[in-house]
Amino acid sequence: MKELNPPQILLLGPGPSNVSYRVLRAMSTPPLGHMDPRFMALMDDVCQMLRDTFQTENQMTFPVSGTGSAGMEATFVNTLEPGDKAVVCINGVFGTRMADVAGRCGAEVITVEGEWGQPLDVQKIVETLKANPDAKLCAIVHAETSTGVLQPIAELGQFIKGTDTLFLVDTVTSLGGVDLQVDNWNIDVSYSGTQKCLSVPPGLSPVTFSPKAVEVIQNRATKVQSWYLDLSMLMNYWGGDRLYHHTAPINMIYGLREGLGIIAEEGLAARQERHSTAAAYLGAALTDMGFSFFAAEGHRLPPLTSVFPPEGMDVEGVRKELLTDYDIEVGAGLGPVAGKIWRIGLMGENACVQKANVLLGAIRDFI
Ligand SMILES: Cc1ncc(COP(=O)(O)O)c(C=O)c1O
Secondary structure (H helix, E strand, C coil), rough: CCCCCCCCEECCCCCCCCHHHHHHHHHHCCCCCCHHHHHHHHHHHHHHHHHHCCCCCEEEEEEECCCCHHHHHHHHHHCCCCCCEEEEEEEEHHHHHHHHHHHHCCCCEEEEEEECCCCCHHCEEEEEEEECCCCCCCEEEEEEECCCEECCHHHHHHHHCCCCCCEECCCCCCCCCCCCCCCCCCCCCCCCCCCCCCCCCCCEEEEEEEEEHHHHHHCCCCCCCCCCHHHHHHHHHHHCCCCCCCCCCCCHHHHHHHHHHHHHHHHHHHHHHHHHHHHHHHHHHHHHCCCCEECCCEEECCCCCEEEECCCCCCHHHHHHCCEEEEEEEECCCCHHHCCCEECCCHHHHHHHHHHHHHHHHHCCCC
């Protein structure tokens, strides 16, 4: 068997992003047992650092074992019961996926749809919620990675706060990269991923549940259909009585702890500012080279810039050459813009002018 020796790729796609040596080193330290009190102390650190990053006091905040999609499933299966109504907002791939997951929970799914590349109309969502006051939840994607749109959500949270509906927000590509205030924006349930702006490999999904969400879950009439993702049991391991549920992915948790530590050292505001500065630099340089933006002005997601390459450029051919000849990964378009746009991530470690310049230098060879 040959030793594993993958090339060092500059990961400027929609995630994963590059991971610092500190995180890799932490992940290669010897595993403790998942019931070892010393590991439990590390688990507590991770939960607290996640609260700080989500900007929440929510006790029920921890990383689900699995990628962002596991977090998505965990949040829906715990909050929805068969027959419940779920309002799901869709303007890209991940809103579409949330509607699919909600439907699989047996919910009656009411969709509010918007154009790809544009933010959703908050007034339209509020009208739908007013027409459906019995909706169990309203789900929306904060940072739609398929389009590069950053959705304003604070105003929607303000409306939902005064209702019985839960506000569920996908923060997979926003946590650690853009302003996200779970408590101030009245978000009841959120899930994220480690491989984007946190710059930790894929494998964990940080989740948080407000006291309002916990009450809804505690009053369920039916058992959660997923044993693995049943919050009541997971919380007995992450908090409570520390009962064994499943073997925690120890070394992933080491990595997340280190990644969150790096964020705490930098400071959330400084990190968000770094993402914005890098995206503005990249956007201006790409515009000079003839690229045009896909995401609506004023709603562009700093960690992910979606652009139409200049007229005449072989969109997919150049993207593939960037990977094979330059070791730079850039994301392809999905759905209606497949083969038409590039999705360029400057996330976590990579949100800096230096990394943007490496890509810009390579692109110049094709102009
Ligand atoms: C907004 C959003 N939600 C959910 C997911 C699913 O996460 P994962 O691929 O880690 O399962 C992604 C992944 O790119 C995403 O960008």
